[in-house]
Amino acid sequence: MRRGVWSLGQIEACPILIPKASHLATLLTLHCHDKVFHQGRRITGGKLYSIGFWIVGAKRLLNSLLGKCVTCKKMRGSFCSPKMADLPxxxxxxxxxxxxxxxxxxxxxxxxxxxxxxxxxxxxxxxxxxxxxxxxxxxxxxxxxxxxxxxxxxxxxxxxxxxxxxxxxxxxxxxxxxxxxxxxxxxxxxxxxxxxxxxxxxxxxxxxxxxxxxxxxxx
Structure with a gap:
């Protein structure tokens, strides 16, 4: 049976294993992270698993890539608080x-x-x-x-x-x-x-x- 006509259950049951050090794992992670609109590590990892890919050691890869994401830093960055003047x-x-x-x-x-x-x-x-x-x-x-x-x-x-x-x-x-x-x-x-x-x-x-x-x- 060809991979393209598998059902969702079959894809999740038999995912494709990809080592975390490969360039393909990085590209897939960034693609799924963009598809879920820059949400957290678990949602990005769930998206990878749902399309039939299992990255070995994905937790460290996700933490590394999401920590460098500029969009995530802008969305989750802390607001600057103005310095309060001295009280009279x-x-x-x-x-x-x-x-x-x-x-x-x-x-x-x-x-x-x-x-x-x-x-x-x-x-x-x-x-x-x-x-x-x-x-x-x-x-x-x-x-x-x-x-x-x-x-x-x-x-x-x-x-x-x-x-x-x-x-x-x-x-x-x-x-x-x-x-x-x-x-x-x-x-x-x-x-x-x-x-x-x-x-x-x-x-x-x-x-x-x-x-x-x-x-x-x-x-």
């Missing part, structure tokens, strides 16, 4: 709650401020998030508009409830910058060389994080 000193130093505070704004969302006959009036609201950098506690103040006066009022309410703050940290939002100017607070750029000197001084200091455009260039 106030995140690691124990202290009173809300002595070191991070500030951010989220919103807006629409609310129904007043109902009239047959309709209603909707307005927007924003929320200012004060986060304690030491204990991770959260304080939220709601504002009617995203402006410097509204933010100053929210800031005063926060300080009245939580007490004095040593350092604020935020991005360079226009409302934050305007509030710092209105209140006459000291402003520190995080990329400035004199940051440590400002942080050591007594009183409330506002630290602005470096903007992305300035850090990486606008182009």
């Amino acid at each position: 000193e106030e995140r690691l130093t124990p202290g009173s709650p809300f002595s070191y505070v991070g500030v951010d704004v989220f919103g807006p969302w629409s609310i129904t401020s007043r109902k009239t006959r047959g309709s209603h009036i909707t307005q927007k609201r924003w929320a200012i998030l004060f986060t304690c950098l030491t204990s991770r506690a959260v304080h939220i103040e709601v504002t009617e508009e995203l402006s410097t006066p509204s933010f100053i009022n929210a800031l005063r309410r926060f300080i009245a409830i939580r007490g004095p703050v040593k350092i604020f940290r935020s991005d360079r939002g226009t409302n934050f910058i305007g509030a710092v100017k209105e209140l006459g607070m000291k402003r520190v750029a995080a990329e400035d060389d004199s940051v440590k000197n400002y942080l050591a001084e007594y009183g409330c200091v506002w630290v602005f994080m470096p903007p992305i455009l300035e850090a990486y260039g606008s182009g």
Whole structure:
């Protein structure tokens, strides 16, 4: 009986033996590995066996060839993890709650401020998030508009409830910058060389994080 008309069971029962050191074994292994779309050693070996070939010492051959496969290295390679920057000193130093505070704004969302006959009036609201950098506690103040006066009022309410703050940290939002100017607070750029000197001084200091455009260039 010719080999080409054997059934699948006959092919698997009587496979052709091929030594692993032969060039034919390498070509067959690479061909089957490509047919199974670069899957693992067992699936590639099963494909070889299913088409009627038995490579003596196939385990070592498969490990050697699959270890050199560029496609497999790309598919199974580990992702590069970016190096995390050093945490601010106030995140690691124990202290009173809300002595070191991070500030951010989220919103807006629409609310129904007043109902009239047959309709209603909707307005927007924003929320200012004060986060304690030491204990991770959260304080939220709601504002009617995203402006410097509204933010100053929210800031005063926060300080009245939580007490004095040593350092604020935020991005360079226009409302934050305007509030710092209105209140006459000291402003520190995080990329400035004199940051440590400002942080050591007594009183409330506002630290602005470096903007992305300035850090990486606008182009």
